[in-house]
Amino acid sequence: MAADYDLLVIGGGINGTGIARDAVGRGASVMLVEMGDLAGATSSASTKLIHGGLRYLEYYEFNLVRKALKEREVLWRAAPHIAWPLRFILPHHKDLRPAWLLRLGLFMYDHLGGRELLPATKTVRLDQAPFSQGLKNLFKKGFEYSDCWVDDARLVVLNARDAADRGAEVLTRTKCISARRDNDVWNVVLKDQDTGEERTVSASVLVNAAGPWVAEMLNGVVGANNTSAVRLVKGSHIIVPRQFEHDRCFIFQNGDGRIIFAIPYEDDFTLIGTTDVDYQDDLGDVRISDDEIAYLCKSASEYLAEAIEPKDVVHTYSGVRPLYDDGAKDAKAATRDYVLELDGGEDKPALLSVFGGKITTYRKLAENVLAKLEPYLPFKRGVWTAYAPLPGGDFRVTDFDRQVDELVRDYPFIGKQFASRLMRHYGTDARLMLGDAASLDALGPCFGHDLYEVEVKWLIEREWARSADDVLWRRSKLGLRISKEEAARLDGFISDYLADRPGAAA
Structure with missing residues (x-):
């Protein structure tokens, strides 16, 4: 029986979109389905780092760290608009890990991953400017090392964009409610979450990249009675007003063996996280607890000159990591590496399930998935993906500022701050969005903080946005700045625009 698609991927997070992009680029026909919005769960709730995971060295996860370190510059080159290097400062805390151990760990960190562009580790004085600003004066010495930042949700969307541009069919707000083998194909029943309509499609191979729902998908939708265990671990973050003026990030050691990050965020804020808490509650309603807020405030306040209190928190977010249960006693010690399980493939159609994984290694995960499915x-x-830019990322990593300057030159009415934001979100695609506009009036009504109609329409037509939350918290972080009234007006515009489109449900 001929299948409608060679590959059907369930899950529109970073792993699912990365697999779909890689597969369609190799010539397979691909469908990807996501029951909510792209990056609607775990993949928009990370610490937003492309990093090796310094603390994983303590758990002897050398292979994971090496694999992740090698990906830092690969992803930076592929998406220099949404990814860029950061310098992290690890203060030496005399009551915790000794300085020699920190130096050894950072020496390994520098040399495990084939670093080419990122600068090496160095020792810094924390009792002198600029790094003394923001820290308690009891910290005198620290170690500065490199990692990278990435806009996690935009990374997901750009992988989906590239997959769709290459021929994949990407369906959001579409739930897989049943998948059954029928001779040599999978028959998959899909339900449109907005209209309630159902359709059945067939695929030769099924990939379960449902993230926290991976076990539910296996045992409920597929009916596989799989015994592999998933350890659901919640990680939460808080956002507070900016705590220091320099551009360095801090990595703070805690007495419980964990670490937290304090990172400059969206110009005016500091992002602090994350926690590690075993989670067994509703996956559709993941939120930070009061205990987690108190923990993050207390941990950061051990280092920062001005104590952070829960009343200072302006926003929070939480996500659940679907880790492979390796039997670790503590959530912080559970492996962050991924496990791929293949079922069938010889006398019945193949099913591959993805357990665990990190944003940093999503591209390698996709390659490993397709290596298993190649037969x-x-x-x-x-x-092919190691050297292929993502949409908007077709410029050199050193050319971001020049790209901004040229965008202002060609569209002088937008100004440098607006141009910088457009370049950070869309890269060279910003020009496609702006088109032949010659004034701000040509961009349509403004919904607040330089968010104009032309950008909203782009996000609807090209990036699957369907609500104000999609636009303000995943396609951007403008939710930190836009008022409730402006958000409501945006939601109304999106609803009306979708209703007026050809083919919209009556």
Whole structure:
């Protein structure tokens, strides 16, 4: 029986969109389905770092750290608009890990991952400017090292964009409610979450990249009675007003063996996180607890000159990491590496399930998934994503400022601050969005903080946005700045625009 698609991917997070992009680029016909919005769960709730995971060295996860370190510059080159290097300062705390151990860990960190562009580790004085600003004066010495930042939700969307541009069908707000083998194909029943309409499609291979729902998908939707255990671990973050003026990030050691980050965020804020809490509650309603807020405030206040209190928190977010249960006693010690389980493939259609993973290693995960599935898919080319830019990222990593200047030169009415934001979100696609506009009036009504109609329409037509939350918290972080009234007006505009589109439900 001929299938409608070679590959059907369930899950529109970073792993699912990365697999779909890689597969369609190799010549397979691909459908991806996501029951909510792209990056609607775990993949928009990370600490937003492309990093090796310094603390994983303590758990002897050398392979994971090496794999992640090698990906830092690969992803930076692929998406220099949404990814960029950061310098992290690790203060030496005399009552915790000794200085020699920190130096050894950072020496390994510098040399495990084939670093080419990122600067090496160095020792810094924390009792002198600029790094003394913001810290308690009891910290005198620290170690400065490199990692990278990434806008996690935009990374997901750009992988989906590239997959769709190459021919994949991407369906958001579409739930997989049943998947059953029928001879040599999968018959999959999909339900439109907005209209309630159902349709059945067939696929030769099924990938379960449902994140926290991976076990539910296996045992409920597929009916596989899989015994692999998933350890659900909640990680939460708080956002507070900016705590220091310099551009360095801090990594703070805690007495419980964990670490937290304090990172400059969206110009005017500091992002602090994360926690590690085993989670067994509703996956559709994941939120920070009062205990987590208190923990993050207390941990950061051990280092920062001015104590942070819960009343200072302006926003929070939480996500659940679907870790492979390796039997670790503490959530912080559970492996962050991924596990791929393949079922069938010889006498019945293949099913591959993804357990765990990190944003940093999503591209390698996709390659490993497709290596396992290669015997069952009609690939026309081999690995290719290591040197292919994501949409909008077709410029050199050193050229971001020049790209901003040229955008202001060609569209002088937007100004440098607005141009910088557009470049950070869209890269060279900003020009496609702005088109032949010659004034702000040509961009349509403004919904607040330089968010104009032309950008909202782009996000609806090109990036699957369907609500104000999609626009303000995943496609951007303008929710930190836009008022409730402006958000409501945006929601109304999106609803009306979708209703007026050809083919919209009556």
